[in-house]
Amino acid sequence: MSFDYDLFVIGGGSGGVRAARVAAAEGAKVALAEEYRMGGTCVIRGCVPKKLMVFASTYRDSFADARAYGWDVEDGTFDWAGFRGHLHTELDRLEQVYRGLLKGSDVRIFDTRARLKDPHTVVLNSGEEVTAKHILVATGGRPSAPDLPNAHLGMSSNEIFLMDKMPKSILIVGGGYIACEFACILNGLGVEVTQYYRGAQILRGFDDEARGLIAEMMREKGINLHLGTNVLSMRAADTEDLAAATFTGSDAAMGAAVGDTIDRPATTDHDGPIWTKATNGTEKVFDAVLFATGRTPNTEDLGLEAAGVTVGRRGEISVDDYSQTNIPSVYAIGDVTNRVQLTPVAIREGMAFVETVFKGNPTKPDHDLIPSAIFTQPEMGTVGLSEEDARDQEPVEVYCTSFRPMQTAFAGRTDRVLMKLVVSRETRKVLGCHIVAPQAGEMIQLAGVAIKMGATKEDFDRVCAVHPTISEELVTMKTPVRTA
Structure with missing residues (x-):
């Protein structure tokens, strides 16, 4: 044929x-x-x-x-x-x-x-x-649309690049990497950011210790993070809402999108403040609402x-x-x-x-040990198993340190970083590496090479430290902080 x-x-x-x-x-x-x-x-x-x-x-x-x-x-x-x-x-x-x-x-x-x-x-x-x-x-x-009346008043990650104005206040709904990244971005641009996530901790599926530090740092930077919380209802704010609002910012006119149907940016037909009620009973008015509740x-x-x-x-x-x-x-x-x-x-x-x-060469895409980065502030870089997943599979040793990095400590900031290796007690292979630090994405790309090659903890130990750097901690941690 x-x-x-x-x-x-x-x-x-x-x-x-x-x-x-x-x-x-x-x-x-x-x-x-x-x-x-x-x-x-x-x-x-x-x-x-x-x-x-x-x-x-x-x-x-x-x-x-x-x-x-x-x-x-x-x-x-x-x-x-x-x-x-x-x-x-x-x-x-x-x-x-x-x-x-x-x-x-x-x-x-x-x-x-x-x-x-x-x-x-x-x-x-x-x-x-x-x-x-x-x-x-x-x-x-x-982006997935939430099953919520008046959800069309909010926007997704598609439209955030199309905003006509930067809102003074925003509610971000979700706890995945997209929600957390935009919470940090908008906070850094001067927006009053509130984030609701229905789960017990943000960044589900990532290492507990690493995501816990990111949540702590987000709060330190002024992000109003509410866990175990979701939007119960929302509607366009009226005059009475604005009078009673705990915070009222400016309009946020959301940019209309162009395109056809597949993966086109959704549109919102509302360009004014939005009244919301949360599952914890809180009522608040925001300039904008961003839903980052998954993808389809x-x-x-x-x-x-x-x-x-x-x-x-x-x-x-x-x-x-x-x-x-x-x-x-x-x-x-x-x-x-x-x-x-x-x-x-x-x-x-x-x-x-x-x-x-x-090419006649049957090839399976390799989905094992994929490094990835989350561009929160600070960033998170990760490759391999979390501590929780690793200890469910076999006995492990955990090498971990958290400290204030030299650059920001000198400037009087309270930022902390995390360096963590999860090691098999039997084979000594590094099963997972988790970094929370500025430029963590750059670091994890290189650490991923070693871990993909099957590096052991002793291989890391044999590498001379580059001093003074944040990443030198990856090769200087000699004693496990815990075993499991």
């Missing part, structure tokens, strides 16, 4: 773009459809703009630190409109880079929505049908049922170890499979797909 393309990719995020380019480099005839903007969540409404906001938010502390170090500087004021303009110029540039890479690889781009008609046919919004020997679904995920795979209205593709109970596409669905011609990678929701993982899954399908 003759096909229009060897590969048709649905989704122009990092994973889909990489798979398309590498397959084309192998001589495959490739097309890719993206209905919104090339670059996907990471480039357009995730990692990249978020990290730029992280950088912007750290300068307030830097001004105070500079004075402690003898610099005659004054606190500035943050210009959200100016920053936002520069931010979106950069995102536009990056989108064009992605488009250029695809065009340079002879990948045909369809700027439209695509749906599966059958295992080898894709239907575009224009009505055009194209056929492909292989179809790769890489449509990513989107983008599988709706993709024609998966028509093609016979199996979808899991959370909407994820079910795949085997080689990213293949139950339909042999259809594969899926990235967040739409709900395996590991990280951009570098999606990219590696895309490359493993090409190795398997176009």
Whole structure:
């Protein structure tokens, strides 16, 4: 049977773009459809703009630190409109880079929505049908909307980059890494931040000691963190609410979004203060509400049922170890499979797909010992098992230290950092490394190399310390603080 393309990719995020380019480099005839903007969540409404906001938010502390170090500087004021303009110029540039890479690889781009008609046919919004020997679904995920009346008054992480004005006060609902990162970002930009999380501690699934320190530092920096708390009800604030409010900030006009349906930014039709009531009985008015309560795979209205593709109970596409669905011609990678929701993982899954399908080298994407970072303030870097997960598997030793780092201690700040190694008592391998410190993401990338190679505690001990640094503690901890 003759096909229009060897590969048709649905989704122009990092994973889909990489798979398309590498397959084309192998001589495959490739097309890719993206209905919104090339670059996907990471480039357009995730990692990249978020990290730029992280950088912007750290300068307030830097001004105070500079004075402690003898610099005659004054606190500035943050210009959200100016920053936002520069931010979106950069995102536009990056989108064009992605488009250029695809065009340079002879990948045909369809700027439209695509749906599966059958295992080898894709239907575009224009009505055009194209056929492909292989179809790769890489449509990513989107923020989940809470099941709450008037939830449309709030925004998700998609819209936060589109705000017309910086709110004076905001309620962030959620306790995962997205919620905690934006709590720290907005706090650093001068917003009065309140955070509700229904669980007993933020950052569920990460090492207890590390996430506990982050929660402590967030409170130290002025974030009003409420655990065991959720929003019970919300509505547009009226005059009576404003008169009784414990805090009333300015309007926060939320930017309207553009785009079609898959992973498009949701919109909010409210540009004024929001009255909220929490499960603990607290009533308060906020300029804005941000819901960061999870993400959902983008599988709706993709024609998966028509093609016979199996979808899991959370909407994820079910795949085997080689990213293949139950339909042999259809594969899926990235967040739409709900395996590991990280951009570098999606990219590696895309490359493993090409190795398997176009190079004749069956390759499973490696999901073991993936380093990751949470860009709170301070950052958290982690690789391997938490202390809790490790001790459930085998006897372990825990090496840990927490201290005030030299740079901020000199400036009179109370910031603390954490260095932690979880070690197998039997094999002496380092099972997990957890860092809470400035630039923890940079540190964990390098520690991850050693741990992926199977380094033991004694291997760490043999490395000479780089002094004076925060990271030297990773190789100078000689005595376990506890065993389990």
